[in-house]
Amino acid sequence: MSLPQPVPPSWKDLGKSSNDLLGKDYYFQTTSLEVKTKTPSHVTFKAAGLQDNKSGAVNADLEAKYADFKNGLVFTQGWTTANVLKTQLELDNYLAKGLKLDVNTSLNPEKGNKGALLNFIYKQSGVHTRGALDVFRGPTFTADTVFGRDGFLFGAEAAYNVTEGRVSRYATAIGYNAPEYAVTVHALNNLKTFSASYYHRVSPDVEAGAKAVYDTKATTPGVALEVGAKAYLDSAAFIKAKINNSGVLALGYTQALRPGVKASFGIALDTQRLNEIAPSGPTHKVGAHVVFES
Known part of the structure; x- marks a missing residue:
């Protein structure tokens, strides 16, 4: 008798x-700041803001989330500096075991823009299925399914435009997940873009990975390749590094300063143009991210 299969990851x-x-x-x-607080009554507040280092534009949002884990209910209300009101209602295992319903709406009262996305997620041993109906765009119905057995994964996605009566997008993927490594191959954009990714936990303190993308419709021929690694310095800090085939080197450092306070810093250097001014110029980029949580 075979053992029950774990629930595979979702398509995304x-x-x-x-x-x-x-x-x-x-x-x-970007330079960004995020503040999270939680009340004893399971209400979480989050305020986040970021500044684009190139344009100087500042975007921010305020979010309140209420969770009733006993009944599988999560309600989230958000408001952005673009005057967009966002509402999300999640019902997990409410109608049936393994079934989650998710309703997302957005409204810009000033411009009259509105959106509504109805989602369902069904998870059982060896299968993970999702469906989404975009009410105001199309409407469009999107569905994806991932099957898993003994570490092997197979997934497919398709989008159907109800108004036009046609399949507007489809994709497929295969992969294999093991405790220390994972390999995934995607065929996206109506099987016009292909990607392969690899992840390896070399040791408890070191991780490595790579990703290659080939777009048959790209104006620049060839394969886009990116490789990177992550190393834990101790339980409170880690560094990351990656480089792509265009010669752009990115470095990241994250440090937990104290319980509830975390700071991250990053820099991207074009190694083919290192002699062009400083990291704050258009060739090189720097940024920071700080999180306060209580």
């Missing part, structure tokens, strides 16, 4: 280990 999380290693904790394009 295929290759997540590699994507997080190469994409997260590199704050070299």
Whole structure:
């Protein structure tokens, strides 16, 4: 008798280990601040703001979240400096075990722009299925499914435009997840863009990964390649580094200053143009991110 299979990752999380290693904790394009507080009644408040280092534009948002974990209910209300009101309602295991319903709405009262996205997520042993209906764009229905068995993963995604009566987007992926490493291959954008990612936990303190992307419709021929690594200096600090085939080197450093306070710093250097002024110029970039949480 075979053992029950674990729930596989969702479609958007295929290759997540590699994507997080190469994409997260590199704050070299913005300077940002995030403050989180939580009340005893399970209400969480978050205020976040960032400044684009190139344009100087400042964007911020204020968010309040209420969670009733006993009944699987999460309600979130947000307001941005662009005067957009965002509301999210999540119901987990409310109607059926393994089923999660998620309703996202947005409204800009000044411009009259509105959006509504209805999501459902169903998770069981060996399968992870999601569906989403974008009410005002199309409307468009998107569905994806990932099957998993003994570490092997197979996933597919398709989007259907209800008004036009056609499949507007489709993609597929295969992968393998092990405790120490993961490999994923995607065929995206109607099978016109192909990517392969690899993640390896070399030791408890060192991680490495790589990603290659080939776009058949790109104006620049060839494969875009990026490799990176992460090393924990101690339990409160780690450094990250990555470089791509264009010669852009990115470095990141994250330090937990004290419980609830974390600071991250990043820099991106074009190694082919190191003699062009300072990191604050257009060639090189620096940034920082600070989080306060209580």
